[in-house]
Amino acid sequence: MKTLNINSPLTDxxxxxxxxxxxxxxxxxxxxxxxxxxxxxxxxxxxxxxLPFDIKGITVYYMxxxxxxxxxxxxxxxxxTSGRMDKYTPLLLSxxxxxxxxxxxxxxxxxxxxxxxxxxxxxAVGGAGALLSKSITSSEVIAYDDLGTEAVRxxxxxxxxAVVAIDCRGNCIYK
Amino acid sequence: xxxxxxxxxxxxxxxxxIEAAYYLPEDMKESLxxxxxxxxxALGKKVLGDLLKNLEIAEKDMIPICxxxxxxxxxxxxxxxxxxxxxxxxEAVNRGVAEGYNEGYLRKSVVKDPLERENTKDNxxxxxxxxxxxxxxxxxxxxPKGFGSENMSRVIMLKPADGYEGIKKAVVDTIISAGANACxxxxxxxxxxxxxxxxxxxxxxxxxxxxxxMEHAPEYARRLAEEIKEEANRSGIGPAGLGGGSTVTGxxxxxxxxxxxxxxxxxxxxxxxxxxxxxxx
Ligand code: SF4
Numbered sequence: 001m002k003t004l005n006i007n008s009p010l011t012d013x014x015x016x017x018x019x020x021x022x023x024x025x026x027x028x029x030x031x032x033x034x035x036x037x038x039x040x041x042x043x044x045x046x047x048x049x050x051l052p053f054d055i056k057g058i059t060v061y062y063m064x065x066x067x068x069x070x071x072x073x074x075x076x077x078x079x080x081t082s083g084r085m086d087k088y089t090p091l092l093l094s095x096x097x098x099x100x101x102x103x104x105x106x107x108x109x110x111x112x113x114x115x116x117x118x119x120x121x122x123x124a125v126g127g128a129g130a131l132l133s134k135s136i137t138s139s140e141v142i143a144y145d146d147l148g149t150e151a152v153r154x155x156x157x158x159x160x161x162a163v164v165a166i167d168c169r170g171n172c173i174y175k
Numbered sequence: 176x177x178x179x180x181x182x183x184x185x186x187x188x189x190x191x192x193i194e195a196a197y198y199l200p201e202d203m204k205e206s207l208x209x210x211x212x213x214x215x216x217a218l219g220k221k222v223l224g225d226l227l228k229n230l231e232i233a234e235k236d237m238i239p240i241c242x243x244x245x246x247x248x249x250x251x252x253x254x255x256x257x258x259x260x261x262x263x264x265x266e267a268v269n270r271g272v273a274e275g276y277n278e279g280y281l282r283k284s285v286v287k288d289p290l291e292r293e294n295t296k297d298n299x300x301x302x303x304x305x306x307x308x309x310x311x312x313x314x315x316x317x318x319p320k321g322f323g324s325e326n327m328s329r330v331i332m333l334k335p336a337d338g339y340e341g342i343k344k345a346v347v348d349t350i351i352s353a354g355a356n357a358c359x360x361x362x363x364x365x366x367x368x369x370x371x372x373x374x375x376x377x378x379x380x381x382x383x384x385x386x387x388x389m390e391h392a393p394e395y396a397r398r399l400a401e402e403i404k405e406e407a408n409r410s411g412i413g414p415a416g417l418g419g420g421s422t423v424t425g426x427x428x429x430x431x432x433x434x435x436x437x438x439x440x441x442x443x444x445x446x447x448x449x450x451x452x453x454x455x456x
Binding site: 001021023036063064065066067068069072075076077078080081083103104105123125126127128129130131133134147148149150161163165173174 | 225236242284
């Protein structure tokens with residue numbers, strides 16, 4: 001089991017280095033977005049509107065946390081099923097999202113878009129939300145506040161554990 | 176006739192919501208520990224270790240086991256000699272859910288309408304399955320259900336000729352297609368017989384059973400549960416779907432008489448976070 005320390009946002013060279021099955025510890029900035037936020041981003045882009053934040057080069061985490069207890073930066077914060085985002089993903093990758101964190105398989109279309117746009121998809125352990133929350137050092141809602149748990153958050157993470165599930169060449173761990 | 180106030184019911188529901196989100200039942204924890212000891216796949220073993228650590232952190236630091244604290248599903252056994260006072264039962268349960276999810280720092284995951292999808296912001300309404308039983312008891316069980324695994328569940332209307340092997344195949348296929356989405360190692364509830372909706376309801380209820388509860392099930396059901404587990408664990412899906420021999424921690428089966436023309440099978444997939452809690456009032 002190869003372990004790599006990587007920084008987010010990821011550089012193209014970093015993405016190139018990652019292979020399906022690698023264990024990674026992510027440090028840097030990531031953004032949470034799940035079903036409702038994806039739908040909004042997608043519809044805005046389709047209409048030719050600007051997004052409320054810049055998605056160029058970012059890492060997106062499919063996650064909607066529990067509310068934090070006073071004194072904590074975030075509540076339980078594990079991945080949700082990525083497949084529900086598949087419909088929206090190819091467009092978002094073509095507009096700049098470089099890395100995704102979630103759980104479970106992706107569609108053929110997503111894999112093709114990943115190869116085309118040189119992206120990586122990583123899996124975090126589903127159901128380990130309490131443990132994963134310990135790697136999140138700050139969290140701030142930056143868009144779609146009305147969506148509650150589904151709002152977009154900018155988060156700083158330190159040594160956030162994940163496994164490369166689909167690399168930029170399209171190799172998939174679930175196959 | 177025994178009287179139970181709605182206030183008491185609300186208070187019990189609130190406590191159950193909080194308890195279930197932070198503390199996994201001991202038998203679930205034990206089966207995870209056993210799987211971790213026996214897992215040979217390096218990454219699979221690491222994931223299981225993380226899941227055990229996750230449970231410790233949840234209890235110690237009061238962070239929910241999983242961020243999907245679920246839709247609140249209740250099984251209520253209401254004694255027919257009980258009189259509920261001071262309001263209506265459904266409202267009392269929903270008030271308890273709202274209080275528990277708010278005060279327990281749990282996620283509000285319910286939308287008002289399946290298409291318009293506006294969040295109700297207090298995790299209500301709950302789903303309540305009420306059963307009248309003889310006597311003066313009142314037992315309430317909460318099984319909060321996350322939808323990563325719920326989405327992978329199925330009802331299959333088999334033919335009587337499909338028999339034992341047909342059921343086994345249908346359940347194993349459902350488990351395999353659930354894969355990583357259901358946060359394996361999974362826990363699987365199966366309902367065999369009844370009709371379309373009852374087999375699904377039995378499958379859900381089966382998730383709340385402990386191993387010894389299966390002693391009352393027919394002999395074939397216990398054998399089937401074992402064989403499904405063994406076959407699923409040979410699939411290679413493994414913890415978090417990243418590979419290994421620990422795909423299913425347990426299978427529970429309930430059965431009911433059915434029609435001469437049918438063999439309904441419900442498969443309710445649950446993740447390793449098979450949360451539930453019970454109280455008697
Ligand atoms: S399937 Fe279970 S463990 Fe996985 S995210 Fe949903 S509730 Fe949590």
